[in-house]
Amino acid sequence: MLLMPLISATLEVVLERLLYQDRAMSAARERLKGKVLRFELAEWETPVILVFGERQVDVLNAWDGAADCTVRTRLATLPALRERQQLTQLIKQGFLDVEGDLQCLQQFAALLDMAEFDGAELLAPWIGDIAAESVSRTVARWLTSTPRLLRTGQGRVMQAITDEWRLAPSALEQAWFCGEVDEVTRAGENLAARLEKLEASR
Template sequence: MPLDNLVCGLLETAINQLQQLDSTAVYKRKVLDGIVIAVMLKELNKPLYFVISKQHIDVLARYEGQTDCFIRLNISALKELHNNHQLTALIKSERLEVEGDIQLAQKFAQLLMAMEIDWEELLSSKVGDVLAHKLCYHVKQCRQGLSQQQQKIEQQCAEFISEELRLAPGPLQVAYFCEQVSELEKQCALLETRMTQCLCKIEQYGIAND
C-alpha cells in the first residue's frame, strides 16, 4: 500500500472515530454535505482532500474533481484555525491562505477542531465515575498550568526583547510616543488655523485696496 494511502486511511479512521464521539458532528456534517475541501500544510507542500458527507468524512491523497475550498496554512496555525476571530490575523500574517468561500473554511475548521466530546462520561464507563472525574480534573489542571507557564514565558520574552535587547519599545515608550504624536497633531491643527486666518486677512486686504 502506498504511503499516501496509508496516511490517509489512518487519518480518516481517526477523524471518523472522533466524529462519533462528538454530539454536534452530525449537524456540522449536514451543513457541509457534498463539500470537498483541500488542505495543504506549507511545511509538507502536499494537499489532502476531505470529502464530506452526512455519514462520514473521506480523506484522499488525490482528487480529480473541483474543490469547493483550498486551504494552505502553517502547522503553527492549526491550533488557532477553529477560532473565527483569529482567521483575519492568520491571513494577514500569511500563515493562512484560502481560495474559495472563507465561510466553508470556518465551518470545516469547526467540524474538525471544535469537537464537543464528554471525555469524563466516556472514561466513567471504563474506569468508574470517581476515577474518571479525578483523571479529567488533573488533566484540566495540567492544561491550565501549561497555559499559565506559556503566558509567563511569552511575557518574559517580550520584556527581554524590549528591556534588555532594546529591539522593541516598552509600554512607557509607546505611551510617550503616542502623546508626542497627539501633541504634534494639535500643533499642526493650530498652525493650519492660523495660516487660514492669515490668508483670509490677505485676501480681504487685497480686495480693500482694489
C-alpha cells in the same frame, strides 16, 4: 511521501470519531455535506483533501474534481483552526492563504470547535482503556510543560549571551591590546636586527 497513506487513514479515523459520533453536531455536519476542503501544507508535497459525506469524512491525497475551498498553510497553524474567531486574523497575517469558498473553512472550524477532543477515548479501541488514559495524561503533561521548558531554556540562552557579552573586550581594550602586540612585534624585530649585527661582527 510513503507515510501519507498512513497519515491520511489515521486522520480519517480521528476526524470520524471527533465529528461524526455526536448527534448534536448533525446540523453543523449537514452544512458541510458534499463539500471538498483541500489543505496544501508547506511541509508536505502531497495535499490532504477532506471530502465530507452524510455519515463520514474521506481523507484523500488526490481528487480529480475542483475543491470548494483550498487552504495553503503550515502544519504549525493547523491547531489554530479550532479558534474560528481567529480565521480572519490568520488570513490577514498571511498564515492562511484561502482560495474558494471561505464559508467551507469556517464551517469546518465551527465543527472542530464543537468537537470534544478526548485523546484517551480515541486511543482506547487500539491499546485499551488503561494504556490510553496513561498515554493521554503523559502527552497532556508534556504539552503543558513544554512552554515552561522553552521559557527556561530561552532564559538560560539569554543569560549565557549576556555573560559572554560581559566577557567580550570593549573597543578601548581591543585598541590597547593591538598597540601592545605592535610594540612586542617591533621589539622582536629590533632584537633580530641586533642579533644579525652581532653575528656579522664576529
